[in-house]
Amino acid sequence: MNHDAYDEPIRYMNNVLSIHIWQVVKTYTHVNWNPRWHYHKELEFLYMQEGSMEIRVQDQLYRLDPGDVFVVGSMQPHITRKTDENKLAYLVLHFDLQPYFDPALLMHFRYFSEIDRPLCSLNGQIKQKEEMRAELTRTILLLFQELERKSIGYEIAVSLQVRQLLLTLLRHDDSFRHAAVPYEQANAPSLRPVLDYVNLRLSEKIQMSEVSAMMNMSYHYFSKYFKKVMGLSFVDYINVQRIRKAERLLLTEDIGITEISERIGIANTAHFYELFKRINRCTPREYMRRLVPERTIGDSS
Structure with a gap:
Protein backbone atom coordinates (compact mmCIF):
# COMPACT_ATOMS: atom_id res chain seq x y z
CA MET A 1 0.00 0.00 0.00
CA ASN A 2 1.33 3.46 -0.94
CA HIS A 3 1.36 5.91 1.95
CA ASP A 4 2.29 9.12 0.16
CA ALA A 5 0.78 12.25 1.66
CA TYR A 6 -2.57 13.06 0.14
CA ASP A 7 -4.30 16.26 1.10
CA GLU A 8 -7.09 15.79 -1.43
CA PRO A 9 -7.94 18.93 -3.42
CA ILE A 10 -11.70 19.47 -3.79
CA ARG A 11 -12.75 21.18 -7.02
CA TYR A 12 -15.84 23.20 -6.20
CA MET A 13 -18.84 23.36 -8.51
CA ASN A 14 -19.44 26.84 -7.13
CA ASN A 15 -16.57 28.75 -5.52
CA VAL A 16 -18.86 31.05 -3.55
CA LEU A 17 -20.64 28.07 -1.98
CA SER A 18 -17.41 26.03 -1.67
CA ILE A 19 -19.26 22.83 -2.49
CA HIS A 20 -19.06 19.79 -4.75
CA ILE A 21 -21.36 16.78 -5.07
CA TRP A 22 -21.12 13.96 -7.58
CA GLN A 23 -22.00 10.32 -8.12
CA VAL A 24 -19.28 7.68 -7.91
CA VAL A 25 -19.87 4.43 -9.82
CA LYS A 26 -17.40 1.54 -9.53
CA THR A 27 -17.78 -1.61 -11.60
CA TYR A 28 -14.27 -3.06 -11.25
CA THR A 29 -13.91 -6.44 -9.58
CA HIS A 30 -10.92 -6.02 -7.25
CA VAL A 31 -11.78 -5.34 -3.62
CA ASN A 32 -8.50 -4.03 -2.21
CA TRP A 33 -8.25 -0.88 -0.14
CA ASN A 34 -7.64 2.28 -2.14
CA PRO A 35 -3.89 2.91 -2.37
CA ARG A 36 -3.75 6.05 -0.23
CA TRP A 37 -5.25 7.54 2.90
CA HIS A 38 -6.54 11.03 2.20
CA TYR A 39 -8.01 13.98 4.07
CA HIS A 40 -9.34 17.46 3.32
CA LYS A 41 -10.58 20.52 5.19
CA GLU A 42 -14.09 20.06 3.78
CA LEU A 43 -16.76 18.01 5.56
CA GLU A 44 -17.72 14.91 3.59
CA PHE A 45 -21.08 13.14 3.38
CA LEU A 46 -21.64 9.82 1.61
CA TYR A 47 -25.02 8.47 0.54
CA MET A 48 -25.02 4.83 -0.53
CA GLN A 49 -27.19 4.02 -3.54
CA GLU A 50 -26.10 0.57 -4.70
CA GLY A 51 -23.65 -2.07 -3.48
CA SER A 52 -21.54 -2.05 -0.32
CA MET A 53 -18.17 -0.73 0.76
CA GLU A 54 -16.02 -0.31 3.85
CA ILE A 55 -14.51 2.92 5.09
CA ARG A 56 -11.83 3.40 7.70
CA VAL A 57 -11.63 6.74 9.48
CA GLN A 58 -8.38 6.61 11.43
CA ASP A 59 -8.77 3.54 13.68
CA GLN A 60 -12.53 3.00 13.15
CA LEU A 61 -13.88 0.60 10.51
CA TYR A 62 -17.42 0.98 9.12
CA ARG A 63 -19.47 -0.98 6.56
CA LEU A 64 -21.82 1.01 4.34
CA ASP A 65 -24.82 -0.55 2.61
CA PRO A 66 -27.58 0.87 0.34
CA GLY A 67 -29.47 3.65 2.12
CA ASP A 68 -26.67 4.42 4.57
CA VAL A 69 -25.44 7.97 5.14
CA PHE A 70 -21.96 8.66 6.50
CA VAL A 71 -20.13 11.81 7.62
CA VAL A 72 -16.36 12.41 7.74
CA GLY A 73 -15.07 15.37 9.72
CA SER A 74 -12.62 18.01 8.54
CA MET A 75 -9.02 16.82 8.12
CA GLN A 76 -9.82 13.26 9.23
CA PRO A 77 -7.72 10.68 7.36
CA HIS A 78 -9.90 8.03 5.71
CA ILE A 79 -9.68 5.24 3.15
CA THR A 80 -12.28 3.07 1.36
CA ARG A 81 -12.70 -0.21 -0.49
CA LYS A 82 -15.39 -2.25 -2.24
CA THR A 83 -16.52 -5.28 -0.28
CA ASP A 84 -17.45 -7.49 -3.26
CA GLU A 85 -17.42 -7.66 -7.06
CA ASN A 86 -20.88 -6.13 -7.51
CA LYS A 87 -21.52 -2.64 -8.86
CA LEU A 88 -21.03 0.16 -6.34
CA ALA A 89 -22.75 3.57 -6.60
CA TYR A 90 -22.90 6.40 -4.09
CA LEU A 91 -23.08 10.18 -3.82
CA VAL A 92 -20.15 12.15 -2.37
CA LEU A 93 -20.75 15.64 -0.97
CA HIS A 94 -17.92 17.97 0.06
CA PHE A 95 -18.29 21.48 1.42
CA ASP A 96 -16.17 23.92 3.38
CA LEU A 97 -17.95 25.17 6.50
CA GLN A 98 -16.49 28.68 6.39
CA PRO A 99 -18.98 30.28 3.94
CA TYR A 100 -21.91 28.97 6.00
CA PHE A 101 -20.94 30.45 9.37
CA ASP A 102 -23.68 33.07 9.58
CA PRO A 103 -24.56 34.56 13.02
CA ALA A 104 -26.99 31.73 13.80
CA LEU A 105 -24.59 28.93 12.92
CA LEU A 106 -21.76 30.72 14.70
CA MET A 107 -23.64 30.15 17.95
CA HIS A 108 -22.62 26.51 17.52
CA PHE A 109 -19.11 27.20 16.24
CA ARG A 110 -17.44 24.94 18.81
CA TYR A 111 -19.65 21.98 17.88
CA PHE A 112 -19.15 22.20 14.13
CA SER A 113 -15.46 23.05 14.43
CA GLU A 114 -15.07 19.64 16.11
CA ILE A 115 -13.20 21.08 19.09
CA ASP A 116 -14.44 18.38 21.47
CA ARG A 117 -14.86 15.43 19.10
CA PRO A 118 -15.02 14.71 15.37
CA LEU A 119 -18.37 14.68 13.62
CA CYS A 120 -17.50 11.14 12.53
CA SER A 121 -18.54 10.05 16.04
CA LEU A 122 -22.16 10.64 14.93
CA ASN A 123 -22.13 7.78 12.44
CA GLY A 124 -23.32 5.25 15.01
CA GLN A 125 -26.40 7.37 15.65
CA ILE A 126 -27.00 7.92 11.93
CA LYS A 127 -26.93 4.14 11.41
CA GLN A 128 -29.41 3.52 14.23
CA LYS A 129 -31.85 6.41 13.77
CA GLU A 130 -34.13 6.00 10.77
CA GLU A 131 -35.57 9.53 11.04
CA MET A 132 -32.12 11.13 11.18
CA ARG A 133 -30.92 9.07 8.23
CA ALA A 134 -34.06 9.90 6.21
CA GLU A 135 -33.62 13.65 6.81
CA LEU A 136 -29.97 13.53 5.79
CA THR A 137 -30.79 11.48 2.69
CA ARG A 138 -33.53 13.85 1.59
CA THR A 139 -31.27 16.87 2.02
CA ILE A 140 -28.32 15.32 0.15
CA LEU A 141 -30.58 14.38 -2.77
CA LEU A 142 -32.01 17.91 -2.90
CA LEU A 143 -28.48 19.32 -2.94
CA PHE A 144 -27.57 16.98 -5.79
CA GLN A 145 -30.62 18.09 -7.81
CA GLU A 146 -30.04 21.80 -7.20
CA LEU A 147 -26.39 21.67 -8.22
CA GLU A 148 -27.16 19.55 -11.29
CA ARG A 149 -30.01 21.75 -12.56
CA LYS A 150 -28.70 25.16 -11.44
CA SER A 151 -32.15 26.73 -11.67
CA ILE A 152 -32.51 30.41 -10.82
CA GLY A 153 -31.83 30.96 -7.13
CA TYR A 154 -30.13 27.58 -6.70
CA GLU A 155 -27.40 29.27 -4.65
CA ILE A 156 -30.00 30.20 -2.01
CA ALA A 157 -31.45 26.69 -2.06
CA VAL A 158 -28.02 25.07 -1.69
CA SER A 159 -27.11 27.36 1.20
CA LEU A 160 -30.35 26.46 2.97
CA GLN A 161 -29.87 22.72 2.41
CA VAL A 162 -26.31 22.77 3.77
CA ARG A 163 -27.60 24.41 6.93
CA GLN A 164 -30.38 21.81 7.08
CA LEU A 165 -27.74 19.05 7.02
CA LEU A 166 -25.90 20.66 9.93
CA LEU A 167 -29.13 21.26 11.85
CA THR A 168 -30.09 17.59 11.46
CA LEU A 169 -26.76 16.49 12.95
CA LEU A 170 -27.09 18.90 15.86
CA ARG A 171 -30.71 18.12 16.75
CA HIS A 172 -30.36 14.35 16.57
CA ASP A 173 -27.11 14.18 18.54
CA ASP A 174 -28.02 12.53 21.85
CA SER A 175 -24.75 13.60 23.42
CA PHE A 176 -25.41 17.29 22.73
CA ARG A 177 -28.48 18.36 24.65
CA HIS A 178 -27.65 21.88 25.86
CA ALA A 179 -30.77 24.02 26.15
CA ALA A 180 -28.81 27.19 25.49
CA VAL A 181 -25.36 28.02 24.19
CA PRO A 182 -23.20 29.58 26.95
Whole structure:
Protein backbone atom coordinates (compact mmCIF):
# COMPACT_ATOMS: atom_id res chain seq x y z
CA MET A 1 0.00 0.00 0.00
CA ASN A 2 1.33 3.46 -0.94
CA HIS A 3 1.36 5.91 1.95
CA ASP A 4 2.29 9.12 0.16
CA ALA A 5 0.78 12.25 1.66
CA TYR A 6 -2.57 13.06 0.14
CA ASP A 7 -4.30 16.26 1.10
CA GLU A 8 -7.09 15.79 -1.43
CA PRO A 9 -7.94 18.93 -3.42
CA ILE A 10 -11.70 19.47 -3.79
CA ARG A 11 -12.75 21.18 -7.02
CA TYR A 12 -15.84 23.20 -6.20
CA MET A 13 -18.84 23.36 -8.51
CA ASN A 14 -19.44 26.84 -7.13
CA ASN A 15 -16.57 28.75 -5.52
CA VAL A 16 -18.86 31.05 -3.55
CA LEU A 17 -20.64 28.07 -1.98
CA SER A 18 -17.41 26.03 -1.67
CA ILE A 19 -19.26 22.83 -2.49
CA HIS A 20 -19.06 19.79 -4.75
CA ILE A 21 -21.36 16.78 -5.07
CA TRP A 22 -21.12 13.96 -7.58
CA GLN A 23 -22.00 10.32 -8.12
CA VAL A 24 -19.28 7.68 -7.91
CA VAL A 25 -19.87 4.43 -9.82
CA LYS A 26 -17.40 1.54 -9.53
CA THR A 27 -17.78 -1.61 -11.60
CA TYR A 28 -14.27 -3.06 -11.25
CA THR A 29 -13.91 -6.44 -9.58
CA HIS A 30 -10.92 -6.02 -7.25
CA VAL A 31 -11.78 -5.34 -3.62
CA ASN A 32 -8.50 -4.03 -2.21
CA TRP A 33 -8.25 -0.88 -0.14
CA ASN A 34 -7.64 2.28 -2.14
CA PRO A 35 -3.89 2.91 -2.37
CA ARG A 36 -3.75 6.05 -0.23
CA TRP A 37 -5.25 7.54 2.90
CA HIS A 38 -6.54 11.03 2.20
CA TYR A 39 -8.01 13.98 4.07
CA HIS A 40 -9.34 17.46 3.32
CA LYS A 41 -10.58 20.52 5.19
CA GLU A 42 -14.09 20.06 3.78
CA LEU A 43 -16.76 18.01 5.56
CA GLU A 44 -17.72 14.91 3.59
CA PHE A 45 -21.08 13.14 3.38
CA LEU A 46 -21.64 9.82 1.61
CA TYR A 47 -25.02 8.47 0.54
CA MET A 48 -25.02 4.83 -0.53
CA GLN A 49 -27.19 4.02 -3.54
CA GLU A 50 -26.10 0.57 -4.70
CA GLY A 51 -23.65 -2.07 -3.48
CA SER A 52 -21.54 -2.05 -0.32
CA MET A 53 -18.17 -0.73 0.76
CA GLU A 54 -16.02 -0.31 3.85
CA ILE A 55 -14.51 2.92 5.09
CA ARG A 56 -11.83 3.40 7.70
CA VAL A 57 -11.63 6.74 9.48
CA GLN A 58 -8.38 6.61 11.43
CA ASP A 59 -8.77 3.54 13.68
CA GLN A 60 -12.53 3.00 13.15
CA LEU A 61 -13.88 0.60 10.51
CA TYR A 62 -17.42 0.98 9.12
CA ARG A 63 -19.47 -0.98 6.56
CA LEU A 64 -21.82 1.01 4.34
CA ASP A 65 -24.82 -0.55 2.61
CA PRO A 66 -27.58 0.87 0.34
CA GLY A 67 -29.47 3.65 2.12
CA ASP A 68 -26.67 4.42 4.57
CA VAL A 69 -25.44 7.97 5.14
CA PHE A 70 -21.96 8.66 6.50
CA VAL A 71 -20.13 11.81 7.62
CA VAL A 72 -16.36 12.41 7.74
CA GLY A 73 -15.07 15.37 9.72
CA SER A 74 -12.62 18.01 8.54
CA MET A 75 -9.02 16.82 8.12
CA GLN A 76 -9.82 13.26 9.23
CA PRO A 77 -7.72 10.68 7.36
CA HIS A 78 -9.90 8.03 5.71
CA ILE A 79 -9.68 5.24 3.15
CA THR A 80 -12.28 3.07 1.36
CA ARG A 81 -12.70 -0.21 -0.49
CA LYS A 82 -15.39 -2.25 -2.24
CA THR A 83 -16.52 -5.28 -0.28
CA ASP A 84 -17.45 -7.49 -3.26
CA GLU A 85 -17.42 -7.66 -7.06
CA ASN A 86 -20.88 -6.13 -7.51
CA LYS A 87 -21.52 -2.64 -8.86
CA LEU A 88 -21.03 0.16 -6.34
CA ALA A 89 -22.75 3.57 -6.60
CA TYR A 90 -22.90 6.40 -4.09
CA LEU A 91 -23.08 10.18 -3.82
CA VAL A 92 -20.15 12.15 -2.37
CA LEU A 93 -20.75 15.64 -0.97
CA HIS A 94 -17.92 17.97 0.06
CA PHE A 95 -18.29 21.48 1.42
CA ASP A 96 -16.17 23.92 3.38
CA LEU A 97 -17.95 25.17 6.50
CA GLN A 98 -16.49 28.68 6.39
CA PRO A 99 -18.98 30.28 3.94
CA TYR A 100 -21.91 28.97 6.00
CA PHE A 101 -20.94 30.45 9.37
CA ASP A 102 -23.68 33.07 9.58
CA PRO A 103 -24.56 34.56 13.02
CA ALA A 104 -26.99 31.73 13.80
CA LEU A 105 -24.59 28.93 12.92
CA LEU A 106 -21.76 30.72 14.70
CA MET A 107 -23.64 30.15 17.95
CA HIS A 108 -22.62 26.51 17.52
CA PHE A 109 -19.11 27.20 16.24
CA ARG A 110 -17.44 24.94 18.81
CA TYR A 111 -19.65 21.98 17.88
CA PHE A 112 -19.15 22.20 14.13
CA SER A 113 -15.46 23.05 14.43
CA GLU A 114 -15.07 19.64 16.11
CA ILE A 115 -13.20 21.08 19.09
CA ASP A 116 -14.44 18.38 21.47
CA ARG A 117 -14.86 15.43 19.10
CA PRO A 118 -15.02 14.71 15.37
CA LEU A 119 -18.37 14.68 13.62
CA CYS A 120 -17.50 11.14 12.53
CA SER A 121 -18.54 10.05 16.04
CA LEU A 122 -22.16 10.64 14.93
CA ASN A 123 -22.13 7.78 12.44
CA GLY A 124 -23.32 5.25 15.01
CA GLN A 125 -26.40 7.37 15.65
CA ILE A 126 -27.00 7.92 11.93
CA LYS A 127 -26.93 4.14 11.41
CA GLN A 128 -29.41 3.52 14.23
CA LYS A 129 -31.85 6.41 13.77
CA GLU A 130 -34.13 6.00 10.77
CA GLU A 131 -35.57 9.53 11.04
CA MET A 132 -32.12 11.13 11.18
CA ARG A 133 -30.92 9.07 8.23
CA ALA A 134 -34.06 9.90 6.21
CA GLU A 135 -33.62 13.65 6.81
CA LEU A 136 -29.97 13.53 5.79
CA THR A 137 -30.79 11.48 2.69
CA ARG A 138 -33.53 13.85 1.59
CA THR A 139 -31.27 16.87 2.02
CA ILE A 140 -28.32 15.32 0.15
CA LEU A 141 -30.58 14.38 -2.77
CA LEU A 142 -32.01 17.91 -2.90
CA LEU A 143 -28.48 19.32 -2.94
CA PHE A 144 -27.57 16.98 -5.79
CA GLN A 145 -30.62 18.09 -7.81
CA GLU A 146 -30.04 21.80 -7.20
CA LEU A 147 -26.39 21.67 -8.22
CA GLU A 148 -27.16 19.55 -11.29
CA ARG A 149 -30.01 21.75 -12.56
CA LYS A 150 -28.70 25.16 -11.44
CA SER A 151 -32.15 26.73 -11.67
CA ILE A 152 -32.51 30.41 -10.82
CA GLY A 153 -31.83 30.96 -7.13
CA TYR A 154 -30.13 27.58 -6.70
CA GLU A 155 -27.40 29.27 -4.65
CA ILE A 156 -30.00 30.20 -2.01
CA ALA A 157 -31.45 26.69 -2.06
CA VAL A 158 -28.02 25.07 -1.69
CA SER A 159 -27.11 27.36 1.20
CA LEU A 160 -30.35 26.46 2.97
CA GLN A 161 -29.87 22.72 2.41
CA VAL A 162 -26.31 22.77 3.77
CA ARG A 163 -27.60 24.41 6.93
CA GLN A 164 -30.38 21.81 7.08
CA LEU A 165 -27.74 19.05 7.02
CA LEU A 166 -25.90 20.66 9.93
CA LEU A 167 -29.13 21.26 11.85
CA THR A 168 -30.09 17.59 11.46
CA LEU A 169 -26.76 16.49 12.95
CA LEU A 170 -27.09 18.90 15.86
CA ARG A 171 -30.71 18.12 16.75
CA HIS A 172 -30.36 14.35 16.57
CA ASP A 173 -27.11 14.18 18.54
CA ASP A 174 -28.02 12.53 21.85
CA SER A 175 -24.75 13.60 23.42
CA PHE A 176 -25.41 17.29 22.73
CA ARG A 177 -28.48 18.36 24.65
CA HIS A 178 -27.65 21.88 25.86
CA ALA A 179 -30.77 24.02 26.15
CA ALA A 180 -28.81 27.19 25.49
CA VAL A 181 -25.36 28.02 24.19
CA PRO A 182 -23.20 29.58 26.95
CA TYR A 183 -22.17 33.18 26.34
CA GLU A 184 -18.50 32.18 26.16
CA GLN A 185 -19.14 29.63 23.42
CA ALA A 186 -21.24 32.14 21.51
CA ASN A 187 -18.13 34.32 21.41
CA ALA A 188 -15.98 31.55 19.91
CA PRO A 189 -16.06 33.07 16.38
CA SER A 190 -14.02 36.05 17.62
CA LEU A 191 -11.12 33.61 18.05
CA ARG A 192 -11.24 32.43 14.44
CA PRO A 193 -8.15 34.46 13.41
CA VAL A 194 -6.24 32.88 16.31
CA LEU A 195 -7.26 29.34 15.33
CA ASP A 196 -6.28 29.97 11.71
CA TYR A 197 -2.98 31.49 12.83
CA VAL A 198 -2.19 28.44 14.97
CA ASN A 199 -3.10 25.89 12.30
CA LEU A 200 -0.86 27.60 9.74
CA ARG A 201 2.11 27.66 12.11
CA LEU A 202 2.10 24.31 13.88
CA SER A 203 5.66 23.62 12.76
CA GLU A 204 6.86 26.88 14.34
CA LYS A 205 7.21 28.16 17.87
CA ILE A 206 3.92 29.87 18.70
CA GLN A 207 4.15 32.63 21.29
CA MET A 208 1.00 33.54 23.20
CA SER A 209 2.37 37.06 23.63
CA GLU A 210 2.27 37.54 19.84
CA VAL A 211 -1.22 36.09 19.53
CA SER A 212 -2.61 38.16 22.41
CA ALA A 213 -1.14 41.29 20.82
CA MET A 214 -2.77 40.33 17.53
CA MET A 215 -6.10 40.24 19.41
CA ASN A 216 -5.37 43.56 21.16
CA MET A 217 -5.57 41.83 24.55
CA SER A 218 -3.15 41.60 27.41
CA TYR A 219 -1.30 38.30 27.83
CA HIS A 220 -3.21 37.33 30.99
CA TYR A 221 -6.63 38.46 29.74
CA PHE A 222 -6.18 36.54 26.49
CA SER A 223 -5.16 33.39 28.39
CA LYS A 224 -8.32 33.50 30.54
CA TYR A 225 -10.55 34.50 27.63
CA PHE A 226 -9.32 31.66 25.39
CA LYS A 227 -9.92 29.05 28.09
CA LYS A 228 -13.40 30.42 28.83
CA VAL A 229 -14.43 30.34 25.19
CA MET A 230 -12.72 27.17 24.02
CA GLY A 231 -12.91 25.09 27.20
CA LEU A 232 -9.17 24.36 27.21
CA SER A 233 -6.02 26.40 27.57
CA PHE A 234 -4.21 27.95 24.61
CA VAL A 235 -1.24 25.62 25.14
CA ASP A 236 -3.49 22.54 25.32
CA TYR A 237 -5.27 23.61 22.12
CA ILE A 238 -1.93 23.90 20.29
CA ASN A 239 -0.83 20.49 21.59
CA VAL A 240 -4.05 18.81 20.44
CA GLN A 241 -3.73 20.34 16.96
CA ARG A 242 -0.09 19.25 16.74
CA ILE A 243 -0.93 15.67 17.66
CA ARG A 244 -3.79 15.63 15.13
CA LYS A 245 -1.31 16.74 12.47
CA ALA A 246 1.10 14.02 13.66
CA GLU A 247 -1.65 11.42 13.18
CA ARG A 248 -2.11 12.54 9.57
CA LEU A 249 1.64 12.40 8.95
CA LEU A 250 1.87 8.90 10.44
CA LEU A 251 -0.83 7.69 8.05
CA THR A 252 0.19 9.53 4.92
CA GLU A 253 3.99 9.86 4.93
CA ASP A 254 6.72 7.26 5.28
CA ILE A 255 8.93 9.21 7.69
CA GLY A 256 10.36 8.61 11.14
CA ILE A 257 9.19 9.86 14.50
CA THR A 258 12.00 12.41 14.83
CA GLU A 259 11.02 14.12 11.57
CA ILE A 260 7.33 14.04 12.46
CA SER A 261 8.12 15.62 15.83
CA GLU A 262 10.10 18.38 14.12
CA ARG A 263 7.38 19.00 11.52
CA ILE A 264 4.76 19.62 14.20
CA GLY A 265 6.98 22.02 16.11
CA ILE A 266 8.05 19.74 18.98
CA ALA A 267 11.84 19.61 19.16
CA ASN A 268 11.95 17.15 22.06
CA THR A 269 10.98 13.67 20.84
CA ALA A 270 10.34 12.41 24.38
CA HIS A 271 7.85 15.25 24.85
CA PHE A 272 6.17 14.29 21.58
CA TYR A 273 5.74 10.68 22.82
CA GLU A 274 4.33 11.96 26.11
CA LEU A 275 1.77 14.21 24.39
CA PHE A 276 0.80 11.58 21.83
CA LYS A 277 0.17 8.97 24.51
CA ARG A 278 -1.74 11.40 26.70
CA ILE A 279 -4.12 12.34 23.87
CA ASN A 280 -4.43 8.95 22.10
CA ARG A 281 -3.75 6.59 25.01
CA CYS A 282 -1.21 4.75 22.89
CA THR A 283 2.26 5.30 21.44
CA PRO A 284 2.78 6.34 17.80
CA ARG A 285 3.94 2.79 17.01
CA GLU A 286 0.82 1.25 18.59
CA TYR A 287 -1.31 3.74 16.66
CA MET A 288 0.28 2.64 13.38
CA ARG A 289 -0.08 -1.06 14.21
CA ARG A 290 -3.84 -0.55 14.59
CA LEU A 291 -4.27 1.44 11.40
CA VAL A 292 -1.61 0.10 9.03
CA PRO A 293 -0.45 -3.30 10.38
CA GLU A 294 1.92 -4.00 7.48
CA ARG A 295 3.91 -0.81 7.84
CA THR A 296 6.63 0.09 10.34
CA ILE A 297 7.81 3.54 11.35
CA GLY A 298 11.33 4.76 11.95
CA ASP A 299 12.70 5.38 15.46
CA SER A 300 11.73 3.30 18.47
CA SER A 301 8.70 4.06 20.60
